[in-house]
Amino acid sequence: MRRRTMLAGAVSAALAPALTSCGALDPGNDDPDTLVVHNMFTAGGADSEVYDTVCDTFERENPGSRVKNLVSGGTDLINVYETARLAGKEADVVMVNLAEKSLSWTELGATVPVTRYLDDWGLAGRIIPQALTEWTDSRGRVMGFPWSGFTWPVAFNTALLEAAGVGDIPRTVDEMLAATEAVRSAGAKGLVTIGGNDWSGQKLLMQVMQAYLQPADAERLFREAGFADDPDALRGLAHFVELRDAGVFFDGAQGLNADSMNTDFYSGRAPMASLISGTLASVPPEVVEVTELGGWPVPADSVYDRPTALRGYTSTGIWISPNGEKKIRLVERFVRHFYSEETTARFVRDAGQVTALTDTVDSPDYPLIAESVLLSEESGGESEVAWAVLPDLFVPAAVSQPLIRATSVAFTPGNSAESIARALDTAYRS
Structure with missing residues:
Protein backbone atom coordinates (compact mmCIF):
# COMPACT_ATOMS: atom_id res chain seq x y z
CA MET A 1 0.00 0.00 0.00
CA ARG A 2 1.31 3.46 -0.87
CA ARG A 3 2.36 5.36 2.20
CA ARG A 4 0.68 8.66 3.11
CA THR A 5 1.85 11.32 5.51
CA MET A 6 -1.06 12.91 7.36
CA LEU A 7 -0.58 16.59 8.17
CA ALA A 8 -2.57 18.29 10.90
CA GLY A 9 -4.38 21.57 10.46
CA ALA A 10 -3.37 23.08 13.80
CA VAL A 11 0.10 24.22 12.79
CA SER A 12 2.62 26.64 14.22
CA ALA A 13 4.42 29.31 12.29
CA ALA A 14 7.15 26.78 11.68
CA LEU A 15 6.06 23.56 10.01
CA ALA A 16 3.11 21.25 10.38
CA PRO A 17 3.89 18.09 12.34
CA ALA A 18 3.26 14.80 10.65
CA LEU A 19 0.79 12.55 12.40
CA THR A 20 2.96 9.51 12.00
CA SER A 21 5.69 7.81 13.98
CA CYS A 22 8.28 9.59 11.85
CA GLY A 23 7.92 12.87 13.75
CA ALA A 24 8.11 16.31 12.15
CA LEU A 25 8.38 16.47 8.40
CA ASP A 26 8.88 19.39 6.05
CA PRO A 27 6.12 19.43 3.44
CA GLY A 28 8.70 20.56 0.87
CA ASN A 29 11.54 18.52 -0.59
CA ASP A 30 14.49 19.89 -2.56
CA ASP A 31 15.22 16.60 -4.34
CA PRO A 32 14.66 17.39 -8.05
CA ASP A 33 13.42 13.83 -8.67
CA THR A 34 10.87 13.83 -5.83
CA LEU A 35 7.50 15.45 -6.44
CA VAL A 36 5.72 16.44 -3.22
CA VAL A 37 1.96 16.35 -3.74
CA HIS A 38 -0.35 17.75 -1.05
CA ASN A 39 -3.81 16.25 -1.55
CA MET A 40 -7.08 15.23 0.09
CA PHE A 41 -7.12 11.55 -0.92
CA THR A 42 -7.57 10.06 2.55
CA ALA A 43 -7.10 6.31 2.85
CA GLY A 44 -10.12 4.06 2.47
CA GLY A 45 -12.00 5.88 -0.27
CA ALA A 46 -12.43 4.62 -3.81
CA ASP A 47 -10.73 7.75 -5.14
CA SER A 48 -7.69 7.23 -2.91
CA GLU A 49 -7.28 3.67 -4.18
CA VAL A 50 -7.34 4.91 -7.77
CA TYR A 51 -4.92 7.69 -6.89
CA ASP A 52 -2.46 5.21 -5.37
CA THR A 53 -2.58 3.17 -8.56
CA VAL A 54 -2.02 6.28 -10.67
CA CYS A 55 1.04 7.26 -8.59
CA ASP A 56 2.47 3.74 -8.77
CA THR A 57 2.04 3.72 -12.54
CA PHE A 58 3.70 7.13 -12.81
CA GLU A 59 6.76 5.99 -10.87
CA ARG A 60 6.97 2.80 -12.91
CA GLU A 61 6.81 4.73 -16.18
CA ASN A 62 9.27 7.37 -14.96
CA PRO A 63 12.21 5.46 -13.44
CA GLY A 64 14.04 7.49 -10.82
CA SER A 65 11.08 9.76 -10.12
CA ARG A 66 9.19 9.53 -6.85
CA VAL A 67 5.86 10.91 -5.67
CA LYS A 68 5.71 11.84 -2.01
CA ASN A 69 2.13 12.36 -0.82
CA LEU A 70 1.01 14.57 2.04
CA VAL A 71 -2.65 14.18 2.97
CA SER A 72 -4.92 16.62 4.79
CA GLY A 73 -8.63 17.32 4.98
CA GLY A 74 -9.87 20.29 2.96
CA THR A 75 -9.64 23.08 5.56
CA ASP A 76 -6.57 21.51 7.15
CA LEU A 77 -4.85 21.29 3.78
CA ILE A 78 -5.33 24.98 3.12
CA ASN A 79 -4.02 25.96 6.56
CA VAL A 80 -1.04 23.60 6.36
CA TYR A 81 -0.17 24.73 2.85
CA GLU A 82 -0.35 28.42 3.68
CA THR A 83 1.82 27.96 6.78
CA ALA A 84 4.38 25.94 4.85
CA ARG A 85 4.37 28.51 2.05
CA LEU A 86 5.26 31.27 4.51
CA ALA A 87 8.32 29.21 5.45
CA GLY A 88 9.16 28.45 1.82
CA LYS A 89 8.63 24.74 2.52
CA GLU A 90 5.38 24.14 0.67
CA ALA A 91 4.61 21.08 -1.45
CA ASP A 92 5.35 21.22 -5.18
CA VAL A 93 1.81 20.44 -6.26
CA VAL A 94 -1.45 20.97 -4.38
CA MET A 95 -4.69 19.17 -5.17
CA VAL A 96 -7.57 21.01 -3.54
CA ASN A 97 -10.81 22.77 -4.38
CA LEU A 98 -11.24 26.32 -5.63
CA ALA A 99 -13.21 28.16 -2.96
CA GLU A 100 -12.86 30.68 -0.17
CA LYS A 101 -9.18 31.18 0.77
CA SER A 102 -7.72 29.37 -2.23
CA LEU A 103 -9.42 31.90 -4.53
CA SER A 104 -6.73 34.41 -3.52
CA TRP A 105 -3.68 32.13 -3.75
CA THR A 106 -2.55 33.13 -7.23
CA GLU A 107 -3.03 36.84 -6.55
CA LEU A 108 -0.96 36.54 -3.36
CA GLY A 109 1.79 34.53 -5.05
CA ALA A 110 1.08 31.40 -3.03
CA THR A 111 0.66 29.48 -6.30
CA VAL A 112 1.70 30.23 -9.86
CA PRO A 113 -0.70 30.60 -12.82
CA VAL A 114 -0.86 27.62 -15.15
CA THR A 115 -2.14 29.58 -18.16
CA ARG A 116 0.96 29.14 -20.30
CA TYR A 117 1.16 25.41 -19.62
CA LEU A 118 -2.33 24.56 -20.90
CA ASP A 119 -1.34 24.67 -24.56
CA ASP A 120 2.28 23.68 -24.03
CA TRP A 121 1.20 20.47 -22.29
CA GLY A 122 -1.67 19.72 -24.67
CA LEU A 123 -4.45 20.14 -22.11
CA ALA A 124 -6.40 23.17 -23.32
CA GLY A 125 -8.55 21.19 -25.76
CA ARG A 126 -9.34 18.44 -23.27
CA ILE A 127 -10.75 20.60 -20.49
CA ILE A 128 -14.42 21.65 -20.58
CA PRO A 129 -14.55 25.39 -21.45
CA GLN A 130 -16.82 26.16 -18.48
CA ALA A 131 -14.23 24.61 -16.16
CA LEU A 132 -11.52 26.88 -17.54
CA THR A 133 -13.81 29.87 -17.07
CA GLU A 134 -14.38 28.96 -13.43
CA TRP A 135 -10.64 28.61 -12.81
CA THR A 136 -9.74 31.92 -14.50
CA ASP A 137 -9.34 34.96 -12.25
CA SER A 138 -10.28 38.57 -12.96
CA ARG A 139 -6.88 39.19 -14.56
CA GLY A 140 -7.28 36.32 -17.03
CA ARG A 141 -4.94 33.93 -15.22
CA VAL A 142 -5.85 30.25 -14.95
CA MET A 143 -5.17 29.54 -11.28
CA GLY A 144 -4.83 25.77 -11.51
CA PHE A 145 -5.59 22.85 -13.80
CA PRO A 146 -9.29 21.97 -13.36
CA TRP A 147 -9.59 18.28 -12.52
CA SER A 148 -12.84 17.21 -10.89
CA GLY A 149 -16.21 18.82 -10.51
CA PHE A 150 -19.67 17.95 -9.34
CA THR A 151 -23.30 17.86 -10.28
CA GLY A 312 -19.37 23.19 -11.07
CA TYR A 313 -15.82 22.15 -11.83
CA THR A 314 -14.12 23.45 -8.71
CA SER A 315 -14.01 20.32 -6.53
CA THR A 316 -10.34 19.60 -7.19
CA GLY A 317 -7.68 21.24 -9.27
CA ILE A 318 -3.94 20.80 -9.62
CA TRP A 319 -2.12 23.89 -8.40
CA ILE A 320 1.60 24.53 -8.90
CA SER A 321 3.50 26.15 -6.04
CA PRO A 322 6.60 28.34 -6.33
CA ASN A 323 8.60 25.30 -5.21
CA GLY A 324 6.91 23.22 -7.90
CA GLU A 325 7.87 25.74 -10.56
CA LYS A 326 11.50 24.92 -9.78
CA LYS A 327 10.73 21.31 -10.81
CA ILE A 328 8.50 22.20 -13.73
CA ARG A 329 9.63 19.33 -15.99
CA LEU A 330 8.77 16.79 -13.26
CA VAL A 331 5.47 18.57 -12.63
CA GLU A 332 4.73 18.43 -16.36
CA ARG A 333 5.25 14.68 -16.51
CA PHE A 334 2.97 14.17 -13.49
CA VAL A 335 0.22 16.44 -14.80
CA ARG A 336 0.31 14.88 -18.27
CA HIS A 337 0.07 11.44 -16.66
CA PHE A 338 -2.80 12.53 -14.45
CA TYR A 339 -4.74 13.91 -17.40
CA SER A 340 -4.16 10.89 -19.62
CA GLU A 341 -7.23 9.10 -20.92
CA GLU A 342 -6.29 5.99 -18.95
CA THR A 343 -6.12 7.89 -15.65
CA THR A 344 -9.34 9.76 -16.35
CA ALA A 345 -11.16 6.53 -17.14
CA ARG A 346 -10.02 4.99 -13.86
CA PHE A 347 -11.30 7.87 -11.75
CA VAL A 348 -14.66 7.95 -13.52
CA ARG A 349 -15.20 4.20 -13.77
CA ASP A 350 -13.76 3.09 -10.43
CA ALA A 351 -14.37 6.13 -8.19
CA GLY A 352 -17.43 7.78 -9.74
CA GLN A 353 -15.71 11.12 -10.20
CA VAL A 354 -17.17 13.91 -12.30
CA THR A 355 -14.17 15.22 -14.19
CA ALA A 356 -13.63 18.60 -15.82
CA LEU A 357 -12.55 16.88 -19.02
CA THR A 358 -14.32 16.32 -22.31
CA ASP A 359 -13.73 12.56 -22.18
CA THR A 360 -16.85 10.39 -22.13
CA VAL A 361 -16.51 7.41 -19.78
CA ASP A 362 -19.20 5.13 -18.38
CA SER A 363 -19.41 4.60 -14.62
CA PRO A 364 -21.73 1.58 -14.25
CA ASP A 365 -21.00 1.22 -10.53
CA TYR A 366 -22.25 4.78 -9.93
CA PRO A 367 -25.52 4.98 -11.87
Whole structure:
Protein backbone atom coordinates (compact mmCIF):
# COMPACT_ATOMS: atom_id res chain seq x y z
CA MET A 1 0.00 0.00 0.00
CA ARG A 2 1.31 3.46 -0.87
CA ARG A 3 2.36 5.36 2.20
CA ARG A 4 0.68 8.66 3.11
CA THR A 5 1.85 11.32 5.51
CA MET A 6 -1.06 12.91 7.36
CA LEU A 7 -0.58 16.59 8.17
CA ALA A 8 -2.57 18.29 10.90
CA GLY A 9 -4.38 21.57 10.46
CA ALA A 10 -3.37 23.08 13.80
CA VAL A 11 0.10 24.22 12.79
CA SER A 12 2.62 26.64 14.22
CA ALA A 13 4.42 29.31 12.29
CA ALA A 14 7.15 26.78 11.68
CA LEU A 15 6.06 23.56 10.01
CA ALA A 16 3.11 21.25 10.38
CA PRO A 17 3.89 18.09 12.34
CA ALA A 18 3.26 14.80 10.65
CA LEU A 19 0.79 12.55 12.40
CA THR A 20 2.96 9.51 12.00
CA SER A 21 5.69 7.81 13.98
CA CYS A 22 8.28 9.59 11.85
CA GLY A 23 7.92 12.87 13.75
CA ALA A 24 8.11 16.31 12.15
CA LEU A 25 8.38 16.47 8.40
CA ASP A 26 8.88 19.39 6.05
CA PRO A 27 6.12 19.43 3.44
CA GLY A 28 8.70 20.56 0.87
CA ASN A 29 11.54 18.52 -0.59
CA ASP A 30 14.49 19.89 -2.56
CA ASP A 31 15.22 16.60 -4.34
CA PRO A 32 14.66 17.39 -8.05
CA ASP A 33 13.42 13.83 -8.67
CA THR A 34 10.87 13.83 -5.83
CA LEU A 35 7.50 15.45 -6.44
CA VAL A 36 5.72 16.44 -3.22
CA VAL A 37 1.96 16.35 -3.74
CA HIS A 38 -0.35 17.75 -1.05
CA ASN A 39 -3.81 16.25 -1.55
CA MET A 40 -7.08 15.23 0.09
CA PHE A 41 -7.12 11.55 -0.92
CA THR A 42 -7.57 10.06 2.55
CA ALA A 43 -7.10 6.31 2.85
CA GLY A 44 -10.12 4.06 2.47
CA GLY A 45 -12.00 5.88 -0.27
CA ALA A 46 -12.43 4.62 -3.81
CA ASP A 47 -10.73 7.75 -5.14
CA SER A 48 -7.69 7.23 -2.91
CA GLU A 49 -7.28 3.67 -4.18
CA VAL A 50 -7.34 4.91 -7.77
CA TYR A 51 -4.92 7.69 -6.89
CA ASP A 52 -2.46 5.21 -5.37
CA THR A 53 -2.58 3.17 -8.56
CA VAL A 54 -2.02 6.28 -10.67
CA CYS A 55 1.04 7.26 -8.59
CA ASP A 56 2.47 3.74 -8.77
CA THR A 57 2.04 3.72 -12.54
CA PHE A 58 3.70 7.13 -12.81
CA GLU A 59 6.76 5.99 -10.87
CA ARG A 60 6.97 2.80 -12.91
CA GLU A 61 6.81 4.73 -16.18
CA ASN A 62 9.27 7.37 -14.96
CA PRO A 63 12.21 5.46 -13.44
CA GLY A 64 14.04 7.49 -10.82
CA SER A 65 11.08 9.76 -10.12
CA ARG A 66 9.19 9.53 -6.85
CA VAL A 67 5.86 10.91 -5.67
CA LYS A 68 5.71 11.84 -2.01
CA ASN A 69 2.13 12.36 -0.82
CA LEU A 70 1.01 14.57 2.04
CA VAL A 71 -2.65 14.18 2.97
CA SER A 72 -4.92 16.62 4.79
CA GLY A 73 -8.63 17.32 4.98
CA GLY A 74 -9.87 20.29 2.96
CA THR A 75 -9.64 23.08 5.56
CA ASP A 76 -6.57 21.51 7.15
CA LEU A 77 -4.85 21.29 3.78
CA ILE A 78 -5.33 24.98 3.12
CA ASN A 79 -4.02 25.96 6.56
CA VAL A 80 -1.04 23.60 6.36
CA TYR A 81 -0.17 24.73 2.85
CA GLU A 82 -0.35 28.42 3.68
CA THR A 83 1.82 27.96 6.78
CA ALA A 84 4.38 25.94 4.85
CA ARG A 85 4.37 28.51 2.05
CA LEU A 86 5.26 31.27 4.51
CA ALA A 87 8.32 29.21 5.45
CA GLY A 88 9.16 28.45 1.82
CA LYS A 89 8.63 24.74 2.52
CA GLU A 90 5.38 24.14 0.67
CA ALA A 91 4.61 21.08 -1.45
CA ASP A 92 5.35 21.22 -5.18
CA VAL A 93 1.81 20.44 -6.26
CA VAL A 94 -1.45 20.97 -4.38
CA MET A 95 -4.69 19.17 -5.17
CA VAL A 96 -7.57 21.01 -3.54
CA ASN A 97 -10.81 22.77 -4.38
CA LEU A 98 -11.24 26.32 -5.63
CA ALA A 99 -13.21 28.16 -2.96
CA GLU A 100 -12.86 30.68 -0.17
CA LYS A 101 -9.18 31.18 0.77
CA SER A 102 -7.72 29.37 -2.23
CA LEU A 103 -9.42 31.90 -4.53
CA SER A 104 -6.73 34.41 -3.52
CA TRP A 105 -3.68 32.13 -3.75
CA THR A 106 -2.55 33.13 -7.23
CA GLU A 107 -3.03 36.84 -6.55
CA LEU A 108 -0.96 36.54 -3.36
CA GLY A 109 1.79 34.53 -5.05
CA ALA A 110 1.08 31.40 -3.03
CA THR A 111 0.66 29.48 -6.30
CA VAL A 112 1.70 30.23 -9.86
CA PRO A 113 -0.70 30.60 -12.82
CA VAL A 114 -0.86 27.62 -15.15
CA THR A 115 -2.14 29.58 -18.16
CA ARG A 116 0.96 29.14 -20.30
CA TYR A 117 1.16 25.41 -19.62
CA LEU A 118 -2.33 24.56 -20.90
CA ASP A 119 -1.34 24.67 -24.56
CA ASP A 120 2.28 23.68 -24.03
CA TRP A 121 1.20 20.47 -22.29
CA GLY A 122 -1.67 19.72 -24.67
CA LEU A 123 -4.45 20.14 -22.11
CA ALA A 124 -6.40 23.17 -23.32
CA GLY A 125 -8.55 21.19 -25.76
CA ARG A 126 -9.34 18.44 -23.27
CA ILE A 127 -10.75 20.60 -20.49
CA ILE A 128 -14.42 21.65 -20.58
CA PRO A 129 -14.55 25.39 -21.45
CA GLN A 130 -16.82 26.16 -18.48
CA ALA A 131 -14.23 24.61 -16.16
CA LEU A 132 -11.52 26.88 -17.54
CA THR A 133 -13.81 29.87 -17.07
CA GLU A 134 -14.38 28.96 -13.43
CA TRP A 135 -10.64 28.61 -12.81
CA THR A 136 -9.74 31.92 -14.50
CA ASP A 137 -9.34 34.96 -12.25
CA SER A 138 -10.28 38.57 -12.96
CA ARG A 139 -6.88 39.19 -14.56
CA GLY A 140 -7.28 36.32 -17.03
CA ARG A 141 -4.94 33.93 -15.22
CA VAL A 142 -5.85 30.25 -14.95
CA MET A 143 -5.17 29.54 -11.28
CA GLY A 144 -4.83 25.77 -11.51
CA PHE A 145 -5.59 22.85 -13.80
CA PRO A 146 -9.29 21.97 -13.36
CA TRP A 147 -9.59 18.28 -12.52
CA SER A 148 -12.84 17.21 -10.89
CA GLY A 149 -16.21 18.82 -10.51
CA PHE A 150 -19.67 17.95 -9.34
CA THR A 151 -23.30 17.86 -10.28
CA TRP A 152 -25.97 18.91 -7.80
CA PRO A 153 -29.41 17.70 -8.89
CA VAL A 154 -32.54 16.96 -6.91
CA ALA A 155 -33.11 13.31 -6.01
CA PHE A 156 -36.65 11.95 -5.79
CA ASN A 157 -37.60 8.74 -4.00
CA THR A 158 -40.32 7.57 -6.38
CA ALA A 159 -41.41 4.74 -4.07
CA LEU A 160 -42.28 7.19 -1.28
CA LEU A 161 -44.01 9.53 -3.70
CA GLU A 162 -46.05 6.73 -5.24
CA ALA A 163 -47.01 5.41 -1.81
CA ALA A 164 -48.45 8.86 -1.06
CA GLY A 165 -50.33 8.92 -4.36
CA VAL A 166 -47.88 11.10 -6.29
CA GLY A 167 -47.40 9.44 -9.66
CA ASP A 168 -44.73 11.67 -11.21
CA ILE A 169 -41.88 13.65 -9.74
CA PRO A 170 -42.90 17.30 -9.27
CA ARG A 171 -41.62 19.60 -12.00
CA THR A 172 -43.66 22.71 -11.17
CA VAL A 173 -44.23 24.60 -7.94
CA ASP A 174 -47.91 23.61 -7.90
CA GLU A 175 -46.93 19.96 -8.26
CA MET A 176 -44.39 20.34 -5.46
CA LEU A 177 -46.95 21.89 -3.12
CA ALA A 178 -49.44 19.14 -3.94
CA ALA A 179 -46.77 16.50 -3.32
CA THR A 180 -45.98 18.13 0.04
CA GLU A 181 -49.59 17.86 1.13
CA ALA A 182 -49.76 14.24 -0.06
CA VAL A 183 -46.62 13.00 1.70
CA ARG A 184 -47.47 14.82 4.92
CA SER A 185 -50.92 13.25 4.87
CA ALA A 186 -49.13 9.90 4.54
CA GLY A 187 -47.10 10.62 7.68
CA ALA A 188 -43.88 12.16 6.33
CA LYS A 189 -42.10 15.02 8.14
CA GLY A 190 -42.12 17.00 4.93
CA LEU A 191 -41.26 16.64 1.27
CA VAL A 192 -37.64 17.83 1.23
CA THR A 193 -34.95 16.90 3.72
CA ILE A 194 -32.27 19.58 3.99
CA GLY A 195 -29.52 20.80 6.30
CA GLY A 196 -30.97 24.17 7.17
CA ASN A 197 -28.07 24.86 9.51
CA ASP A 198 -25.11 24.27 7.20
CA TRP A 199 -23.75 24.55 3.66
CA SER A 200 -26.37 22.26 2.13
CA GLY A 201 -29.19 24.54 3.19
CA GLN A 202 -27.24 27.61 2.18
CA LYS A 203 -26.88 26.32 -1.37
CA LEU A 204 -30.57 25.45 -1.65
CA LEU A 205 -31.63 28.82 -0.23
CA MET A 206 -29.48 30.63 -2.80
CA GLN A 207 -30.79 28.38 -5.58
CA VAL A 208 -34.44 29.03 -4.71
CA MET A 209 -33.78 32.76 -4.31
CA GLN A 210 -32.56 32.94 -7.92
CA ALA A 211 -36.04 32.25 -9.30
CA TYR A 212 -36.38 35.88 -10.43
CA LEU A 213 -32.71 36.86 -10.73
CA GLN A 214 -30.79 37.06 -13.97
CA PRO A 215 -27.46 35.20 -13.62
CA ALA A 216 -25.41 38.41 -13.76
CA ASP A 217 -27.50 39.90 -10.95
CA ALA A 218 -27.09 36.76 -8.85
CA GLU A 219 -23.32 36.91 -9.32
CA ARG A 220 -23.29 40.56 -8.22
CA LEU A 221 -25.30 39.84 -5.10
CA PHE A 222 -23.10 36.88 -4.16
CA ARG A 223 -20.04 39.14 -4.49
CA GLU A 224 -21.31 42.30 -2.84
CA ALA A 225 -24.62 41.60 -1.00
CA GLY A 226 -27.48 44.09 -1.23
CA PHE A 227 -30.21 41.45 -1.01
CA ALA A 228 -32.58 43.71 0.93
CA ASP A 229 -32.38 46.39 -1.76
CA ASP A 230 -32.92 44.11 -4.74
CA PRO A 231 -36.61 43.59 -5.58
CA ASP A 232 -35.95 40.41 -7.57
CA ALA A 233 -33.94 38.89 -4.72
CA LEU A 234 -36.78 39.75 -2.33
CA ARG A 235 -39.27 38.09 -4.70
CA GLY A 236 -37.13 34.96 -4.69
CA LEU A 237 -36.88 34.99 -0.91
CA ALA A 238 -40.65 35.50 -0.64
CA HIS A 239 -41.05 32.42 -2.82
CA PHE A 240 -38.72 30.52 -0.45
CA VAL A 241 -40.87 31.63 2.51
CA GLU A 242 -43.98 30.42 0.66
CA LEU A 243 -42.43 26.97 0.28
CA ARG A 244 -41.21 26.88 3.86
CA ASP A 245 -44.56 27.91 5.29
CA ALA A 246 -46.34 25.35 3.10
CA GLY A 247 -44.35 22.61 4.85
CA VAL A 248 -42.13 21.69 1.90
CA PHE A 249 -39.03 21.31 4.09
CA PHE A 250 -38.70 18.74 6.85
CA ASP A 251 -39.87 19.82 10.29
CA GLY A 252 -37.08 21.48 12.25
CA ALA A 253 -34.97 22.02 9.12
CA GLN A 254 -33.34 25.08 10.69
CA GLY A 255 -31.49 22.80 13.12
CA LEU A 256 -30.59 19.99 10.71
CA ASN A 257 -27.37 19.46 8.76
CA ALA A 258 -26.08 17.61 5.71
CA ASP A 259 -25.40 14.44 7.70
CA SER A 260 -29.01 14.18 8.83
CA MET A 261 -30.16 15.00 5.30
CA ASN A 262 -28.05 12.22 3.84
CA THR A 263 -29.23 9.76 6.48
CA ASP A 264 -32.86 10.62 5.73
CA PHE A 265 -32.39 9.93 2.04
CA TYR A 266 -30.12 6.90 2.40
CA SER A 267 -32.56 5.24 4.77
CA GLY A 268 -35.53 5.80 2.47
CA ARG A 269 -37.28 8.32 4.72
CA ALA A 270 -37.05 11.37 2.46
CA PRO A 271 -39.17 11.80 -0.68
CA MET A 272 -36.89 14.54 -2.04
CA ALA A 273 -33.42 15.97 -1.44
CA SER A 274 -30.91 18.25 -3.15
CA LEU A 275 -27.80 16.05 -3.32
CA ILE A 276 -24.32 16.77 -4.63
CA SER A 277 -22.77 14.03 -6.77
CA GLY A 278 -20.35 12.94 -4.04
CA THR A 279 -23.37 12.13 -1.89
CA LEU A 280 -25.12 10.34 -4.75
CA ALA A 281 -22.17 7.96 -4.91
CA SER A 282 -23.09 6.58 -1.48
CA VAL A 283 -26.83 6.04 -1.95
CA PRO A 284 -27.59 2.38 -1.06
CA PRO A 285 -28.52 0.12 -4.00
CA GLU A 286 -32.07 -0.43 -2.77
CA VAL A 287 -32.65 3.34 -2.74
CA VAL A 288 -30.87 3.83 -6.07
CA GLU A 289 -33.47 1.54 -7.65
CA VAL A 290 -36.30 3.91 -6.70
CA THR A 291 -34.45 7.20 -7.22
CA GLU A 292 -35.04 9.55 -10.13
CA LEU A 293 -33.02 12.72 -10.65
CA GLY A 294 -34.24 16.09 -11.83
CA GLY A 295 -34.18 19.76 -10.92
CA TRP A 296 -35.76 22.10 -8.41
CA PRO A 297 -39.20 23.31 -9.59
CA VAL A 298 -39.42 27.04 -10.35
CA PRO A 299 -42.42 29.42 -10.48
CA ALA A 300 -44.22 29.84 -13.78
CA ASP A 301 -42.94 33.43 -14.09
CA SER A 302 -39.35 32.59 -13.18
CA VAL A 303 -36.42 33.74 -15.31
CA TYR A 304 -35.72 30.01 -15.72
CA ASP A 305 -38.01 28.04 -18.01
CA ARG A 306 -37.40 24.64 -16.40
CA PRO A 307 -36.33 23.17 -13.04
CA THR A 308 -32.87 24.20 -11.90
CA ALA A 309 -29.84 22.32 -10.65
CA LEU A 310 -26.27 23.28 -9.77
CA ARG A 311 -22.97 22.11 -11.16
CA GLY A 312 -19.37 23.19 -11.07
CA TYR A 313 -15.82 22.15 -11.83
CA THR A 314 -14.12 23.45 -8.71
CA SER A 315 -14.01 20.32 -6.53
CA THR A 316 -10.34 19.60 -7.19
CA GLY A 317 -7.68 21.24 -9.27
CA ILE A 318 -3.94 20.80 -9.62
CA TRP A 319 -2.12 23.89 -8.40
CA ILE A 320 1.60 24.53 -8.90
CA SER A 321 3.50 26.15 -6.04
CA PRO A 322 6.60 28.34 -6.33
CA ASN A 323 8.60 25.30 -5.21
CA GLY A 324 6.91 23.22 -7.90
CA GLU A 325 7.87 25.74 -10.56
CA LYS A 326 11.50 24.92 -9.78
CA LYS A 327 10.73 21.31 -10.81
CA ILE A 328 8.50 22.20 -13.73
CA ARG A 329 9.63 19.33 -15.99
CA LEU A 330 8.77 16.79 -13.26
CA VAL A 331 5.47 18.57 -12.63
CA GLU A 332 4.73 18.43 -16.36
CA ARG A 333 5.25 14.68 -16.51
CA PHE A 334 2.97 14.17 -13.49
CA VAL A 335 0.22 16.44 -14.80
CA ARG A 336 0.31 14.88 -18.27
CA HIS A 337 0.07 11.44 -16.66
CA PHE A 338 -2.80 12.53 -14.45
CA TYR A 339 -4.74 13.91 -17.40
CA SER A 340 -4.16 10.89 -19.62
CA GLU A 341 -7.23 9.10 -20.92
CA GLU A 342 -6.29 5.99 -18.95
CA THR A 343 -6.12 7.89 -15.65
CA THR A 344 -9.34 9.76 -16.35
CA ALA A 345 -11.16 6.53 -17.14
CA ARG A 346 -10.02 4.99 -13.86
CA PHE A 347 -11.30 7.87 -11.75
CA VAL A 348 -14.66 7.95 -13.52
CA ARG A 349 -15.20 4.20 -13.77
CA ASP A 350 -13.76 3.09 -10.43
CA ALA A 351 -14.37 6.13 -8.19
CA GLY A 352 -17.43 7.78 -9.74
CA GLN A 353 -15.71 11.12 -10.20
CA VAL A 354 -17.17 13.91 -12.30
CA THR A 355 -14.17 15.22 -14.19
CA ALA A 356 -13.63 18.60 -15.82
CA LEU A 357 -12.55 16.88 -19.02
CA THR A 358 -14.32 16.32 -22.31
CA ASP A 359 -13.73 12.56 -22.18
CA THR A 360 -16.85 10.39 -22.13
CA VAL A 361 -16.51 7.41 -19.78
CA ASP A 362 -19.20 5.13 -18.38
CA SER A 363 -19.41 4.60 -14.62
CA PRO A 364 -21.73 1.58 -14.25
CA ASP A 365 -21.00 1.22 -10.53
CA TYR A 366 -22.25 4.78 -9.93
CA PRO A 367 -25.52 4.98 -11.87
CA LEU A 368 -26.87 8.10 -10.16
CA ILE A 369 -23.71 10.04 -10.92
CA ALA A 370 -23.90 8.94 -14.55
CA GLU A 371 -27.55 10.00 -14.65
CA SER A 372 -26.75 13.38 -13.09
CA VAL A 373 -24.12 14.10 -15.74
CA LEU A 374 -26.66 13.34 -18.47
CA LEU A 375 -29.26 15.76 -17.08
CA SER A 376 -27.90 18.62 -19.14
CA GLU A 377 -27.85 16.71 -22.40
CA GLU A 378 -30.56 17.66 -24.82
CA SER A 379 -33.41 15.25 -25.43
CA GLY A 380 -35.80 16.22 -28.16
CA GLY A 381 -34.04 19.57 -28.47
CA GLU A 382 -34.33 20.48 -24.79
CA SER A 383 -32.31 19.71 -21.68
CA GLU A 384 -34.11 18.57 -18.54
CA VAL A 385 -32.67 21.21 -16.21
CA ALA A 386 -31.32 24.74 -16.29
CA TRP A 387 -28.19 25.59 -14.35
CA ALA A 388 -28.53 28.20 -11.62
CA VAL A 389 -25.51 30.24 -10.49
CA LEU A 390 -23.27 28.47 -7.97
CA PRO A 391 -22.42 30.96 -5.19
CA ASP A 392 -19.00 29.51 -4.33
CA LEU A 393 -17.02 31.36 -7.00
CA PHE A 394 -18.39 34.73 -5.94
CA VAL A 395 -18.98 34.70 -2.17
CA PRO A 396 -15.97 36.19 -0.32
CA ALA A 397 -14.12 33.72 1.90
CA ALA A 398 -14.84 35.63 5.11
CA VAL A 399 -18.57 35.54 4.42
CA SER A 400 -19.06 31.78 4.08
CA GLN A 401 -19.62 30.91 7.74
CA PRO A 402 -21.79 33.97 8.54
CA LEU A 403 -23.94 33.05 5.53
CA ILE A 404 -24.62 29.66 7.08
CA ARG A 405 -25.91 31.38 10.22
CA ALA A 406 -28.17 33.49 8.03
CA THR A 407 -29.37 30.31 6.34
CA SER A 408 -30.72 29.01 9.64
CA VAL A 409 -32.71 32.23 9.94
CA ALA A 410 -34.26 31.54 6.54
CA PHE A 411 -35.39 28.03 7.47
CA THR A 412 -36.84 29.18 10.81
CA PRO A 413 -40.64 29.60 10.61
CA GLY A 414 -41.86 33.15 11.18
CA ASN A 415 -38.98 34.96 9.49
CA SER A 416 -40.05 37.06 6.51
CA ALA A 417 -38.30 37.57 3.20
CA GLU A 418 -37.18 41.01 4.40
CA SER A 419 -35.68 39.64 7.62
CA ILE A 420 -33.88 36.89 5.68
CA ALA A 421 -32.48 39.48 3.27
CA ARG A 422 -31.24 41.60 6.18
CA ALA A 423 -29.59 38.53 7.73
CA LEU A 424 -27.84 37.78 4.44
CA ASP A 425 -26.61 41.37 4.14
CA THR A 426 -25.42 41.34 7.74
CA ALA A 427 -23.32 38.25 6.97
CA TYR A 428 -21.32 40.33 4.51
CA ARG A 429 -20.56 42.89 7.22
CA SER A 430 -19.43 40.33 9.80
